[in-house]
Amino acid sequence: MSLRGKDILGLQEMTPEEILLILDTAEGMKEISEREIKKVPTLRGKTIINLFHEPSTRTRTSFEIAGKRLSADVINISASGSSTVKGETIRDTAHNLEAMSPDVIVVRHSASGVPYLLAQALKTPIINAGDGAHEHPTQALLDLFTIREKRGMLQGLKVTIAGDIAHSRVARSNIFGMTKLGMEVTVAGPATMMPLHIEKLGVRVITNMDEAIAEADVIMMLRLQLERQHQSLFPSLREYSRLYGLNLERLKRAREDLLILHPGPINRGIEIAPEVADGPYSLILQQVSNGVAIRMALLYLVVEGK
Amino acid sequence: MSLRGKDILGLQEMTPEEILLILDTAEGMKEISEREIKKVPTLRGKTIINLFHEPSTRTRTSFEIAGKRLSADVINISASGSSTVKGETIRDTAHNLEAMSPDVIVVRHSASGVPYLLAQALKTPIINAGDGAHEHPTQALLDLFTIREKRGMLQGLKVTIAGDIAHSRVARSNIFGMTKLGMEVTVAGPATMMPLHIEKLGVRVITNMDEAIAEADVIMMLRLQLERQHQSLFPSLREYSRLYGLNLERLKRAREDLLILHPGPINRGIEIAPEVADGPYSLILQQVSNGVAIRMALLYLVVEGK
Amino acid sequence: MSLRGKDILGLQEMTPEEILLILDTAEGMKEISEREIKKVPTLRGKTIINLFHEPSTRTRTSFEIAGKRLSADVINISASGSSTVKGETIRDTAHNLEAMSPDVIVVRHSASGVPYLLAQALKTPIINAGDGAHEHPTQALLDLFTIREKRGMLQGLKVTIAGDIAHSRVARSNIFGMTKLGMEVTVAGPATMMPLHIEKLGVRVITNMDEAIAEADVIMMLRLQLERQHQSLFPSLREYSRLYGLNLERLKRAREDLLILHPGPINRGIEIAPEVADGPYSLILQQVSNGVAIRMALLYLVVEGK
Numbered sequence: 066m067s068l069r070g071k072d073i074l075g076l077q078e079m080t081p082e083e084i085l086l087i088l089d090t091a092e093g094m095k096e097i098s099e100r101e102i103k104k105v106p107t108l109r110g111k112t113i114i115n116l117f118h119e120p121s122t123r124t125r126t127s128f129e130i131a132g133k134r135l136s137a138d139v140i141n142i143s144a145s146g147s148s149t150v151k152g153e154t155i156r157d158t159a160h161n162l163e164a165m166s167p168d169v170i171v172v173r174h175s176a177s178g179v180p181y182l183l184a185q186a187l188k189t190p191i192i193n194a195g196d197g198a199h200e201h202p203t204q205a206l207l208d209l210f211t212i213r214e215k216r217g218m219l220q221g222l223k224v225t226i227a228g229d230i231a232h233s234r235v236a237r238s239n240i241f242g243m244t245k246l247g248m249e250v251t252v253a254g255p256a257t258m259m260p261l262h263i264e265k266l267g268v269r270v271i272t273n274m275d276e277a278i279a280e281a282d283v284i285m286m287l288r289l290q291l292e293r294q295h296q297s298l299f300p301s302l303r304e305y306s307r308l309y310g311l312n313l314e315r316l317k318r319a320r321e322d323l324l325i326l327h328p329g330p331i332n333r334g335i336e337i338a339p340e341v342a343d344g345p346y347s348l349i350l351q352q353v354s355n356g357v358a359i360r361m362a363l364l365y366l367v368v369e370g371k
Numbered sequence: 372m373s374l375r376g377k378d379i380l381g382l383q384e385m386t387p388e389e390i391l392l393i394l395d396t397a398e399g400m401k402e403i404s405e406r407e408i409k410k411v412p413t414l415r416g417k418t419i420i421n422l423f424h425e426p427s428t429r430t431r432t433s434f435e436i437a438g439k440r441l442s443a444d445v446i447n448i449s450a451s452g453s454s455t456v457k458g459e460t461i462r463d464t465a466h467n468l469e470a471m472s473p474d475v476i477v478v479r480h481s482a483s484g485v486p487y488l489l490a491q492a493l494k495t496p497i498i499n500a501g502d503g504a505h506e507h508p509t510q511a512l513l514d515l516f517t518i519r520e521k522r523g524m525l526q527g528l529k530v531t532i533a534g535d536i537a538h539s540r541v542a543r544s545n546i547f548g549m550t551k552l553g554m555e556v557t558v559a560g561p562a563t564m565m566p567l568h569i570e571k572l573g574v575r576v577i578t579n580m581d582e583a584i585a586e587a588d589v590i591m592m593l594r595l596q597l598e599r600q601h602q603s604l605f606p607s608l609r610e611y612s613r614l615y616g617l618n619l620e621r622l623k624r625a626r627e628d629l630l631i632l633h634p635g636p637i638n639r640g641i642e643i644a645p646e647v648a649d650g651p652y653s654l655i656l657q658q659v660s661n662g663v664a665i666r667m668a669l670l671y672l673v674v675e676g677k
Numbered sequence: 678m679s680l681r682g683k684d685i686l687g688l689q690e691m692t693p694e695e696i697l698l699i700l701d702t703a704e705g706m707k708e709i710s711e712r713e714i715k716k717v718p719t720l721r722g723k724t725i726i727n728l729f730h731e732p733s734t735r736t737r738t739s740f741e742i743a744g745k746r747l748s749a750d751v752i753n754i755s756a757s758g759s760s761t762v763k764g765e766t767i768r769d770t771a772h773n774l775e776a777m778s779p780d781v782i783v784v785r786h787s788a789s790g791v792p793y794l795l796a797q798a799l800k801t802p803i804i805n806a807g808d809g810a811h812e813h814p815t816q817a818l819l820d821l822f823t824i825r826e827k828r829g830m831l832q833g834l835k836v837t838i839a840g841d842i843a844h845s846r847v848a849r850s851n852i853f854g855m856t857k858l859g860m861e862v863t864v865a866g867p868a869t870m871m872p873l874h875i876e877k878l879g880v881r882v883i884t885n886m887d888e889a890i891a892e893a894d895v896i897m898m899l900r901l902q903l904e905r906q907h908q909s910l911f912p913s914l915r916e917y918s919r920l921y922g923l924n925l926e927r928l929k930r931a932r933e934d935l936l937i938l939h940p941g942p943i944n945r946g947i948e949i950a951p952e953v954a955d956g957p958y959s960l961i962l963q964q965v966s967n968g969v970a971i972r973m974a975l976l977y978l979v980v981e982g983k
Contacts, residue, residue: 098778102722104750110408112436123773126752130724130777133750138410138439140432152597153636161429161635164659165436166404291764329773330765353776416714418742444716444745446738458903459734459942467735467941470965471742472710 067370072184072191073363075200076241084242087362088210094365095358097134108137111168111368117194118144118155118174123329123353124194124203128171131360137368140167159183168368172196190367198232204328205238207359209246211352212283215324220247225277226268227253227309228287228336229298231260235328236287240266253277254287254309257298274309278319285326286311289336302335312338316346324348373676378490379498379669381506382547390548393668394516400671401664403440414443417474417674423500424450424461424480429635429659430500430509434477437666443674446473465489474674478502496673504538510634511544513665515552517658518589521630526553531583532574533559533615534593534642535604537566541634542593546572559583560593560615563604580615584625591632592617595642608641618644622652630654679982684796685804685975687812688853696854699974700822706977707970709746720749723780723980729806730756730767730786735941735965736806736815740783743972749980752779771795780980784808802979810844816940817850819971821858823964824895827936832859837889839865839921840899840948841910843872847940848899852878865889866899866921869910886921890931897938898923901948914947924950928958936960 068083076084097105113132117125125141132139142162155174162170169190172180177197184191195201213219224243230236230252243250250268252259263270271277278284289305299305306312311325325337325347333339342349374389382390403411419438423431431447438445448468461480468476475496478486483503490497501507519525530549536542536558549556556574558565569576577583584590595611605611612618617631631643631653639645648655680695688696709717725744729737737753744751754774767786774782781802784792789809796803807813825831836855842848842864855862862880864871875882883889890896901917911917923937937949937959945951954961 100722103724103778104722110406110410112409112439114432122754122770126726126754126774127777129752130750130779133724133752138436140435140439142428142432152638154639157636157639158428160656161659162432164656165433165663166409166660167436330769332764333766333769350772350776353773354778357777416712416716418715418745420738444742446741446745448734448738458944460945463942463945464734466962467965468738470962471739471969472715472966473742 068366071367071370072180072193073202073367074180074184074191074193075202076205076238076245077200079202079242079245081245084206084209084246087206087359087366088213090362090366091206091210091355091358094361095355097361098354098357103134104136105134106136107365108132108135108168108368111137112166113137113139113364114162114167114170115139115141116159116162116170116172117142118172118179119195121173121195123356124173127353127356128194128360131357131364134357135361135364137168137364155179156182156186159187163187163189169364192363192367195234197234198237199234200238201234201328202238203356203359203363204235205242206363207352207356208239208285208326208328209242210355210359211326211348212324214351214355215348216282219243221249222282223249223251223280224283224285225251225253225281226285226287227274227277227311229258229289230254230263230287231258232290233287239285240268244268251277251281255299255305275315275318278315280320281323282320283324283326284311284319286337288328288330289332291332306335310336310338311341313340316341326352329353374672377496377673377676378486379508379673380486380490381499381508382511382544382551383506385508385548385551387551390512390515390552393512393665393672394519396668396672397512397516397661397664400667401661403667404660404663409440410442411440412442413671414438414441414474414674417443418472419443419445419670420468420473420476421445421447422465422468422476422478423448424478424485425501427479427501429662430479433659433662434500434666437663437670440663441667441670443474443670461485462488462492465493469493469495475670498669498673501540503540504543505540506544507540507634508544509662509665509669510541511548512669513658513662514545514591514632514634515548516661516665517632517654518630520657520661521654522588525549527555528588529555529557529586530589530591531557531559531587532591532593533580533583533617535564535595536560536569536593537564538596539593545591546574550574557583557587561605561611581621581624584617584621586626587629588626589630589632590617590625591634592642594634594636595638597638612641616642616644617647619646622647632658635659680978683800683802683979683982684792685814685979686792686796687805687814688817688850688857689812691814691854691857693857696818696821696858699818699971699978700825702974702978703818703822703967703970706973707967709973710966710969715746716748717746718748719977720744720747720780720980723749724778725749725751725976726774726779726782727751727753728771728774728782728784729754730784730791731807733785733807735968736785739965739968740806740972743969743976746969747973747976749780749976767791768794768798771799775799775801781976804975804979807846810846810849812850813846813940814850815968815971815975816847817854818975819964819968820851820897820938820940821854822967822971823938823960824936826963826967827960828894831855833861834894835861835863835892836895836897837863837865837893838897838899839886839889839923841870841901842866842875842899843870844902845899851897852880856880863889863893867911867917887927887930890927892932893935894932895936895938896923896931897940898949900940900942901944903944918947922948922950923953925952928953938964941965
């Protein structure tokens with residue numbers, strides 16, 4: 066079995082079978098990073114371009130490590146130092162990169178839809194590493210992988226995604242993936258951070274965090290993007306933290322075996338208390354480890370599936 | 372046969388035989404990027420340093436991919452993040468890099484002559500990746516390669532180079548190379564963008580673009596460097612585009628099998644209309660592909676020729 | 678024999694035996710960079726992360742080259758483009774990087790103590806590539822290597838370290854290492870640049886430069902960090918240069934076989950005259966060459982010693 070299209074753009078257009086194929090492939094990949102010699106020749110002689118138009122340590126590094134462990138050549142391009150300063154369109158940049166015969170281009174961009182645009186314009190496979198507030202499929206896939214690894218299955222699990230739902234590509238990708246795999250998704254957050262008609266995506270909306278946490282098997286805390294202007298969305302960071310942050314007090318209302326996820330980077334003391342982030346139920350660092358495995362799987366499936 | 376000197380500084384000092392050696396070598400290299408496994412062990416254990424003191428996506432990426440496809444280790448150094456912020460001279464920086472035993476240093480710099488300075492100061496081979504308004508030899512070599520690939524020969528072909536000739540290192544390098552290989556070169560552009568005594572380089576000057584295009588076998592449109600102040604050189608972008616841009620209307624006056632080149636990044640709708648850039652006579656993306664092959668050839672000749 | 682701890686944090690906590698082990702290991706490594714094929718498979722399948730929160734050409738490049746000559750995968754992360762812009766703590770960044778299974782993290786940071794913090798927080802070996810005004814152990818090790826290579830031994834040699842001792846991590850690391858290996862260390866510089874109680878580190882203090890140079894076997898000139906505010910520390914650059922710079926006139930008072938070191942980047946004409954920096958007694962470029970060998974040795978010892 067293989068993926069239907071040449072690209073990884075979002076979970077919205079993936080079938081449940083495709084998602085499971087990726088998770089299964091990642092299981093085999095994970096073991097490679099645990100070996101003494103963390104390298105296989107699978108993608109030797111292949112060229113991966115990381116085209117990052119937004120800063121990112123973890124995602125860029127994760128893709129770079131994933132590519133190198135598969136023996137590919139990895140080329141990093143960041144927006145600064147690129148032709149964008151010369152006014153070239155992203156589409157022309159991509160066409161130019163394609164002319165150098167890469168096997169896959171990994172794209173992060175602050176504008177929603179850029180990876181889709183490039184996927185249509187190019188024959189080269191595109192992997193979306195996050196586009197605006199739209200999708201972040203590799204994050205959602207590693208989240209699903211992490212939950213399945215811990216629980217053994219996904220179907221029927223109750224998940225609460227909490228925070229600024231309206232601006233979160235992580236939330237969107239997870240909602241698509243989780244509902245497709247039969248999970249029950251609740252979104253929690255201030256009404257000002259909740260997109261209109263979000264229920265149409267098949268999720269339940271709760272604005273009371275204590276209530277939202279009570280029945281959840283999994284809670285995914287979203288990063289409060291402090292770089293955005295949030296003044297109009299809630300009164301203060303302290304107020305946000307009190308009402309929507311995950312702390313030890315609030316955890317008392319949760320199931321005993323609750324799983325806690327966060328896509329990182331975390332804001333300690335804002336959406337998540339340090340004791341919770343570093344506590345026994347937190348899977349935050351396992352998510353990062355699994356991210357390498359998921360990206361190895363995607364690079365492999367996309368390049369070898371050509 | 373091999374190159375006479377240790378460096379690739381400009382086409383001004385190359386012999387026709389050297390230019391043809393590079394083009395012939397690049398032909399063998401081009402095929403490597405079309406293989407399933409795009410990698411040969413030719414430069415395994417060699418170290419290439421990309422020292423870029425000007426932003427550049429395509430040239431830096433092209434050199435990096437070229438080096439990696441030859442199995443070399445490639446080290447990127449950009450001006451930001453370098454010792455230049457600490458006030459070190461470029462010459463001292465280069466001496467320090469040489470002390471780490473690289474096999475070649477690829478240099479781009481905004482000041483004309485820097486690669487020459489370094490070539491004299493160092494034993495390490497230097498490849499000029501563009502210096503000020505002086506030379507951009509790897510670009511000219513890939514242009515020559517692209518034309519020869521399409522026409523089968525170069526001698527006797529009529530080429531028009533159009534745009535801001537005075538500030539273009541691409542134009543200069545091409546004029547040197549093309550005249551050496553027996554091509555007939557015409558330069559076209561506003562009088563304000565034409566260097567004094569340019570005829571002494573063996574080219575014909577025309578300021579009327581329609582006339583310049585009529586007999587050409589090849590037209591090379593130069594990028595209008597919008598980042599420069601051009602106010603004093605022509606009235607407006609619109610005026611420039613009308614008088615010197617390449618559009619479908621103007622193309623009607625051209626030979627039917629005209630080849631269109633542009634070093635990129637292009638300004639759509641300014642020096643070249645989108646329909647022309649993306650049209651059937653445009654070789655813009657082939658130029659980029661061939662750039663990898665040319666750079667592989669140069670890295671090979673310079674490193675193995677030591 | 679192997680190193681006692683998992684990390685390379687500073688020379689303050691190293692034993693003389695450990696220092697000598699590193700120097701001896703580097704001797705074997707140096708030869709690799711002199712081969713036709715400068716690459717050995719020692720660290721194939723290992724992942725090295727260069728986490729640089731301060732700009733640095735030479736140290737980052739040196740580590741990158743060292744890692745690649747040992748066949749490791751090297752990942753560069755600089756402060757710009759990293760999660761620091763999103764407010765993540767350096768400790769959380771490091772935990773996240775550790776989750777991607779690197780074999781060693783090389784850290785440079787403007788704040789003293791950061792490598793120690795990370796070494797305690799992580800299981801991954803940490804190599805300090807310079808932290809604030811605290812330590813720069815790999816620089817001191819390459820200095821020791823360079824002196825020993827030239828003199829055949831270290832014990833009993835008289836060394837003068839001259840310049841801004843108070844703000845120099847290079848001076849501190851060298852003082853620790855040199856005194857441990859039985860060298861006699863003198864520090865010279867303006868009283869305003871001399872740390873209080875520096876004698877307690879086992880060094881002699883001299884403020885007259887002519888006197889300081891007279892008996893020295895080795896003089897190490899420190900870089901005057903022009904990016905700092907030095908107005909309060911001395912009247913003018915010219916005055917500093919006259920009183921503490923190393924020039925041909927002053928060299929006349931020195932022993933005939935004096936060795937001259939400088940960690941670079943040098944300020945020509947300020948702390949060192951161009952004729953001296955480029956002269957026959959200068960070991961500045963040998964230091965850079967030996968830096969690659971020292972870093973290969975450290976990467977090897979730290980990764981294989983796990």
